[in-house]
Amino acid sequence: xxxxxxxxxxxxxxxxxxxxxxxxxxxxxxxxxxxxxxxxxxxxxxxxxxxxxxxxxxxxxxxxxxxxxxxxxxxxxxxxxxxxxxxxxxxxxxxxxxxxxxxxxxxxxxxxxxxxxxxxxx
Numbered sequence: 029x030x031x032x033x034x035x036x037x038x039x040x041x042x043x044x045x046x047x048x049x050x051x052x053x054x055x056x057x058x059x060x061x062x063x064x065x066x067x068x069x070x071x072x073x074x075x076x077x078x079x080x081x082x083x084x085x086x087x088x089x090x091x092x093x094x095x096x097x098x099x100x101x102x103x104x105x106x107x108x109x110x111x112x113x114x115x116x117x118x119x120x121x122x123x124x125x126x127x128x129x130x131x132x133x134x135x136x137x138x139x140x141x142x143x144x145x146x147x148x149x150x
Contacts, residue, residue, distance in 0.1 A: 061102045061113055065094035068120040071127035078134050094120070 051059055069091040076082040098116045105112030 057106075057113065058099050058102055061098040061116055062095040064117060064120045064124075065098040066091055068124050068127075069094055071124050071131070075127045075130050078131065 069087060072090065073082060073087045076087070098113070098120070101116050102113040
């Protein structure tokens, strides 16, 4: 079921991306920061699903809250002529790498356990 949702999402993204207007250069920094914040929430949601404590309200509020906060910090930094967005990037990217490491360890452990069970059964 999840694979169908992923495929439908990719198809919709490709269609919308083909007909959507191009983002002006002046807004591209805001969009990039918002995408990084949203990806952090997605990886956090995946880890929460594996840990079996996923809550849709926490995910949605984090998804939009992180994106909006990162856009506001970027805007504030531009107005103050300070690169505050670099701190935002550092925080969100480090969290993404931590979540990705948790996902990797989980799946590697799962594969290792499956191989160990196969060797014990034969």
